[in-house]
Amino acid sequence: MKILMLGWELPPNNSGGLGVACYQLCKALASRGADIEFILPYSTNEQYPFMKVTHALPLHVEQVHKAGIAYDSYKYVYKDGRIEWLDIHGQQHGYEHAVANLASVSQFDVIHAHDWLTFRAALRLKEQTGKPFIAHVHSIERDRAGGHYGNPVVREIEYMALLVADRIIAVSEHTKKMIIADYHIPAHKISVIHNSIDTEDVAPLDDHNAYHYLTEMKARDWKVVATISRLTIQKGLMNFLRAAQLVSQKAPKTMFLIVGGGEQYHELIEESAALGIADKVVLTGFQRGKNWRDAYAIADLFVMPSISEPFGLTPLEAVGYGTPALISRQSGVAEVLSNCLKVNYWDIDGMANQIAAVVNNPALATELLSNARREYSRLSWDDAATSLMSVYHRHRAGVAV
Amino acid sequence: MTKAIVLYLHVHQPYRIKPYSIFDAGIDHAYFDASAGNRTNNQEILHKVAAKSYIPTNRKLLELLHTHPKFKLSMSITGTVLEQLEKWSPEALASFKQLTDTGRVEIVGETYHHSLAFFYSKSEFEAQVDMHRRKVDQLFGQRPTVFRNTELAYNNDLAYWADKAGYKGILAEGWEAALDWRSPNYVYMPTYTDNIRLLLKNYKLSDDIAFRFTNREWSEWPLTANKFSHWLSETGDATNFNLFMDYETFGEHQWEESGIFEFLEHLPNEWLADPSHTFMTVSEAVDTYDPVDRVDMPETVTWADTERDLTAWLGNPMQQQAIAALYGMQDLVLRSGDLQLIDDWRKLQTSDHFYYMCTKWFSDGDVHAYFSPYETPYEAYINFINAYHDVKYRLSKLGFEV
Numbered sequence: 001m002k003i004l005m006l007g008w009e010l011p012p013n014n015s016g017g018l019g020v021a022c023y024q025l026c027k028a029l030a031s032r033g034a035d036i037e038f039i040l041p042y043s044t045n046e047q048y049p050f051m052k053v054t055h056a057l058p059l060h061v062e063q064v065h066k067a068g069i070a071y072d073s074y075k076y077v078y079k080d081g082r083i084e085w086l087d088i089h090g091q092q093h094g095y096e097h098a099v100a101n102l103a104s105v106s107q108f109d110v111i112h113a114h115d116w117l118t119f120r121a122a123l124r125l126k127e128q129t130g131k132p133f134i135a136h137v138h139s140i141e142r143d144r145a146g147g148h149y150g151n152p153v154v155r156e157i158e159y160m161a162l163l164v165a166d167r168i169i170a171v172s173e174h175t176k177k178m179i180i181a182d183y184h185i186p187a188h189k190i191s192v193i194h195n196s197i198d199t200e201d202v203a204p205l206d207d208h209n210a211y212h213y214l215t216e217m218k219a220r221d222w223k224v225v226a227t228i229s230r231l232t233i234q235k236g237l238m239n240f241l242r243a244a245q246l247v248s249q250k251a252p253k254t255m256f257l258i259v260g261g262g263e264q265y266h267e268l269i270e271e272s273a274a275l276g277i278a279d280k281v282v283l284t285g286f287q288r289g290k291n292w293r294d295a296y297a298i299a300d301l302f303v304m305p306s307i308s309e310p311f312g313l314t315p316l317e318a319v320g321y322g323t324p325a326l327i328s329r330q331s332g333v334a335e336v337l338s339n340c341l342k343v344n345y346w347d348i349d350g351m352a353n354q355i356a357a358v359v360n361n362p363a364l365a366t367e368l369l370s371n372a373r374r375e376y377s378r379l380s381w382d383d384a385a386t387s388l389m390s391v392y393h394r395h396r397a398g399v400a401v
Numbered sequence: 402m403t404k405a406i407v408l409y410l411h412v413h414q415p416y417r418i419k420p421y422s423i424f425d426a427g428i429d430h431a432y433f434d435a436s437a438g439n440r441t442n443n444q445e446i447l448h449k450v451a452a453k454s455y456i457p458t459n460r461k462l463l464e465l466l467h468t469h470p471k472f473k474l475s476m477s478i479t480g481t482v483l484e485q486l487e488k489w490s491p492e493a494l495a496s497f498k499q500l501t502d503t504g505r506v507e508i509v510g511e512t513y514h515h516s517l518a519f520f521y522s523k524s525e526f527e528a529q530v531d532m533h534r535r536k537v538d539q540l541f542g543q544r545p546t547v548f549r550n551t552e553l554a555y556n557n558d559l560a561y562w563a564d565k566a567g568y569k570g571i572l573a574e575g576w577e578a579a580l581d582w583r584s585p586n587y588v589y590m591p592t593y594t595d596n597i598r599l600l601l602k603n604y605k606l607s608d609d610i611a612f613r614f615t616n617r618e619w620s621e622w623p624l625t626a627n628k629f630s631h632w633l634s635e636t637g638d639a640t641n642f643n644l645f646m647d648y649e650t651f652g653e654h655q656w657e658e659s660g661i662f663e664f665l666e667h668l669p670n671e672w673l674a675d676p677s678h679t680f681m682t683v684s685e686a687v688d689t690y691d692p693v694d695r696v697d698m699p700e701t702v703t704w705a706d707t708e709r710d711l712t713a714w715l716g717n718p719m720q721q722q723a724i725a726a727l728y729g730m731q732d733l734v735l736r737s738g739d740l741q742l743i744d745d746w747r748k749l750q751t752s753d754h755f756y757y758m759c760t761k762w763f764s765d766g767d768v769h770a771y772f773s774p775y776e777t778p779y780e781a782y783i784n785f786i787n788a789y790h791d792v793k794y795r796l797s798k799l800g801f802e803v
Contacts, residue, residue, distance in 0.1 A: 250423050338763065341779055353422040357783040360423075363718040364782055371760050 001392055003029070004108040004125070005038040006099065006118035010053070012288075013044060013066050016230055017195075017313045018138050021171070022114055024198045026051050028385035034392070037106060041095040041117075042066040042074060056098035056121075064091075088117070089153070096121040100128060109396045110134060116141070116154055119161035126164065132395035135165035137175055138195075142182050143308040146233030159183050166395050169388070171195050172332020175310040193388060194336050195311040196381045202320050203293060210294040214255060214282070218298070222253045223359040226299035226323075228292065228314050229306070231262030236305035236328060236345045238264075238271060243305075245275040246352035251359045254280065259295040261286030296321035300365060301358045306331055307345045315340060319376045324368035326354050336379075339371035405641045405681040405689070406633070406672060407600065408474040409572065410648040411549075412497075413515050414450065414482040415753035417441040417774055418784045426791040432745060440774040447485045451493040454652035455486075459496035461651075461662055466503045469669045473505040473680040476648065477549055480513030480529075480536050481751060494540070501541040507682035508537050510545030510568065516750035517551055517714060519559060520701070521728040529747070530566075547571065547683040551752050553602065553645070553704035554711060557697065560591030560599065568597055570687040572645065574704045575601030580696065586639030588690040592697040598687035599696055602645040602704060606632070611646040615659045623660070626667035634675060641686045645704070714755040719782045724755055726789055733801045734792070742795050749788060757781035 005026060009019035026036050030050035037052045042064040044055065057064060058076070065075040073085040076094070086094065099121040112134045113122035119135065126133040141150035141158055149155070162168055162183050168190040170176040176190045209215050214224050225244070229235040237258065244256045258268065258281065265283065272281040287295065296302060302318030302325045309331035316333065318325050319340075326341040327334055334342055341354045358365050419435035419442075435441040465472045478497065486494035500506040512518060513533040518526035530548075537543055547570035548563045555573035563571045575585030583589070585601035609629070613619045621628070633642055647654065655661040672678050681689065705713045715721055727749055734746045757773040758781045775781040793803045 246424065338777070339760070339779075342776070349422060349424055353424060353787070354783060356423045357786065361719075361722070361782075361786055363722040364779060364786075367717050367719045367760060367782075368779060371763075 001033065001110070001389075001396065002035045002106075002108040003037070003392065004106065004111050004131075005036050005051075006111065006113040006122055007038060008041060008115065008117045009066070010038065010040060010044070010046070010048070012046065013042065017311070018115060020313065021138060021195050021311070023048075024196070024201070024381050025384060025388070027198070028381035029388060032385050032389050034385075034389065037108065039099055039102065039121075041091055041098075054102060056095055056102050058094035058098050059101075061094070092117055092120060096124055100124050110392050112136060112392075113161075114138060116158045116161070119157050123161055123164055132166040133161075133164065134167045134169060134391065134395065135161050136169040136171075137162075137179060137310070138171050139310040140175070140178055140182060142178060143175075143310055144232075144234050146236075146307045148233075155182075165189075167191065167391055169193050169391070171311040172335055174308075174330065174332045174335065178308070178310075191387070191391060193384045194332065195313060196336075196379050196384055197313060197316045197320065197376075198381055199320060199376065199379060202317070203289075205293060205297050205321065206290070209298050210291045211257070211298045214257065214298050217255060220253075222255055223251065223300045224255045224257055224298050225301045225303060225355055225359065226257040226259065226295050226318075227303045227305065228259040228295055228317075229262075229304070231258070231260050231264040231268060233264065234307055234309075235262075236307045237268055239345060239348050239351065240303060240305040241268065241271050241275060241277070241281065242348045243351035243355060244272075244281065245277050246349065247355045247359070248277055248280060250352075250356040254355075254359050256281045257295060257299065258283045259287050259292065260284075293321060296323055299323045301326060301355060303351070303355065304328055304331065304333075305343075305345055305351065309333065316376060316379065319369070319372045322369065324358065324365050324372055326351070326358070337372065337375060339368060339375055341368070402640060403677055403679055403689075404633070404639060405679050405686060406668075407641050407643045407681050407683060407686045409509065409643070409645045409683055410474065410476050410650075411646070412455075412476060412478040412482055412648040414443070414447055414479075414485055415515065415751040416481055416485075416748045417443055417446070418749075418754065418781075418788055420780075421784045421787045421791075423787045423790065426787050427794045430741075430745070430791060430795060432788040432791070433748060443485060444489050446774075447482075447489050450649060450653055451486070451490040453657070454649050455490070455493040456496055457657070457662065458648070458651040458665075459493070459500055461665055462506075463496070463499055463503075465666065465669050466500065466505055469673060469680075471673055471679045472669045473507075473682050473685070475507040475509055475547070475683045476500075477509040477511050478537070479511065479515040480533050481515055481748065483536055483540060498541065501543060505682070507547070507684055508541055508543045508545055509572065509683060510534060510537070510548045512551055514747045514750050515551050515752055516747070517554065517711070517724065517752050517755070518728075518750060519550055519554070519562075520711075520715075521724065522731055523562075525728070525731060525750075529750075547600075547687070552711075552714070554701055555698060555703075556701045557592055557699055560594050560597060560698075564591070564594035564597040570598045570600055570683055572600050572602070572643075572683065573698065574702050574709055575603055575643070576702050576709045578709070579698045579700070579702050583694060583696065584638055586636065586642055587693045588641065588687055589694055589696045590692040592695050598692055600641070600643050600683055600686060601696075603643050604704070606642060607644045607646050610644065610661075610664070611650045611654065614650075614655050614661060614664070624664065626664050626671045629664075629668065630671035630674075633672065634678075640690050641681065643686075712761065713759045714752050717758070717760055719760075719778070720755045720758045723758065723782060723785050723789070726786075730792065730796065730803070733796050733803065737796060737799050737801065739795070739799060742792065742799075745788075746792055749785070749792070754781070754785050758785070 311332035315325035416433040512529035
């Protein structure tokens with residue numbers, strides 16, 4: 001079974017959960033015998049032993065350098081030495097054409113494409129080859145636009161792809177419902193395959209937490225409530241800050257740690273000042289590696305306040321690093337993790353109430369964590385890979401489902 | 402020798418805590434008045450249970466009492482459900498009264514608030530038993546002579562207390578681990594007691610009705626009154642079959658459509674067809690049969706789940722801290738003399754609040770096994786602990802150092 005996998009990023013060049021999900025899914029699929037060729041839009045020297053990774057470069061382009069986060073411009077270096085910076089639409093256009101050229105020389109059974117950035121390329125390939133096209137939806141435009149309509153061009157691409165796709169994979173029931181509601185796709189065309197976490201692939205903590213200041217505060221009975229996220233409207237961070245202000249009234253010795261980069265960075269700083277809690281809010285900007293892991297570890301509670309989160313891996317990572325979670329009900333992960341606190345993203349009082357309960361009652365935190373750990377230990381990508389393999393087999397056989 | 406069915410039904414409803422935030426504490430002192438449509442609305446739940454279970458079951462029981470002079474049964478009815486019946490369903494309360502008026506329905510003593518006070522505060526426990534006795538006397542004109550503790554939580558200490566308090570009988574789970582080779586189908590005496598008798602629930606026969614009745618996977622499904630009576634008749638090694646169960650088995654746990662009312666209707670007929678068979682109330686059973694042995698139960702045994710212990714109520718740190726915090730404020734609450742405050746504090750003692758915080762089924766992700774008006778045990782804990790904070794707030798407003 002040869003799979004042509006179209007994706008926008010892979011670790012370590014990932015900006016968020018999409019790259020991690022693609023990586024771990026491919027790894028689990030490969031262990032089930034899938035022969036994967038993964039097409040990236042940028043150049044990388046990274047080795048992926050379980051699959052072939054190719055970069056799809058436009059004609060005459062020698063290298064594409066990924067910079068910053070997903071939606072930042074990439075640097076295109078032409079063979080004649082010319083340099084050009086292309087925005088997300090330019091990149092997408094270039095990828096589409098490059099993939100079409102590459103794929104013409106490859107033999108494959110199924111096209112499996114992840115999210116709208118790769119969908120135009122997938123549509124073109126399907127038209128060119130007639131191979132089954134599986135559209136894997138990690139988020140739709142309404143999620144990314146924080147519940148608003150979003151970019152009409154992006155919506156058009158999503159709509160076309162979802163109509164034409166032979167099968168749609170949604171990462172949660174939540175996402176499936178969003179797809180049905182936004183694009184009127186029949187429910188029977190969409191399979192839910194939940195994301196997961198590779199618990200053996202989690203990098204361990206060391207003895208010294210990178211957040212010295214917070215460690216010191218904790219030694220003085222302060223508590224830390226953390227969130228790790230892209231700082232963008234979809235993530236509901238303004239509500240988190242408003243809840244933080246309320247929590248401060250009931251649990252004054254609480255710090256709020258916000259880890260991540262994004263366009264709301266300055267807005268969040270201003271808002272925390274306006275709410276009078278600037279001294280209790282710590283924004284670190286984008287972090288990787290130890291600083292990223294230690295943020296989970298230092299926290300007494302992890303909060304994912306997203307307005308719409310198709311899956312949402314961070315609460316599972318938090319549990320893995322020993323921190324219980326409070327998550328938005330408008331998320332896919334709420335479907336796989338029972339032992340956590342849940343709140344509607346708009347319910348600021350409810351969010352504050354639950355945060356205050358955890359920081360004021362260690363028994364609650366202990367019980368949440370120990371039960372969540374049990375659920376966590378059973379998670380793996382195996383189920384997802386098994387389900388996907390059967391989707392591949394059905395579609396390769398040409399069965400219209 | 403005469404063989405008797407000793408049927409005992411337990412009637413209880415708690416005052417469920419409404420969604421109660423830390424931001425309500427200090428402002429809203431009403432913990433139990435959830436708005437209409439909320440899953441913790443006590444009035445709506447009581448109406449539903451009265452209509453589905455109490456009223457139709459009592460009607461059936463009254464018919465049986467009229468039809469069969471040998472039909473008798475016992476009941477325990479908690480103070481918290483009696484209060485709710487008085488307020489919200491006088492009709493259902495009257496139907497209980499009609500039963501006891503026949504003189505063949507005996508009320509069993511217990512704590513008014515369906516609490517676990519015995520394990521935390523002997524004085525509070527005795528106060529609640531006394532409150533219950535007075536309430537039963539006032540409503541039914543009876544003085545209980547047989548005792549059962551909340552969740553049938555029983556040990557030697559409890560038997561010792563009940564013996565000293567003058568009860569002639571006490572109820573417990575007939576759990577093999579405690580009974581050893583003994584059959585639950587006889588009258589026993591607890592160790593270290595002088596007069597009191599012990600009646601042990603035959604949980605296999607009781608659970609056939611209370612749990613397995615509608616289970617189509619069960620090899621004995623469907624269970625008929627005829628088959629059930631036959632099993633009892635064939636059991637040679639017995640004087641009394643103690644069938645103890647929640648009253649809500651009839652019409653609520655087992656729906657009317659399951660045929661549970663037909664089963665109840667036909668059971669006396671089938672059983673009493675043999676003239677050596679009868680029904681007895683709990684006190685009659687202990688008066689009639691001599692104890693065959695003593696039973697030693699140093700560890701607490703309850704009628705709950707597979708462990709038959711208190712872990713469903715007190716097994717995790719949330720439950721342990723919540724209940725310890727509550728009893729920790731006993732002296733201040735009682736000294737306050739604030740009757741409303743004392744009443745609220747006692748309603749918070751009802752064991753159901755701690756049961757809702759149980760994670761042992763929920764934690765495996767099997768949310769369907771979690772029987773509660775709250776979505777999660779954590780939510781139950783948060784509501785409870787916030788109400789507890791409000792009780793402390795009220796104490797501090799009364800000038801107490803909390």
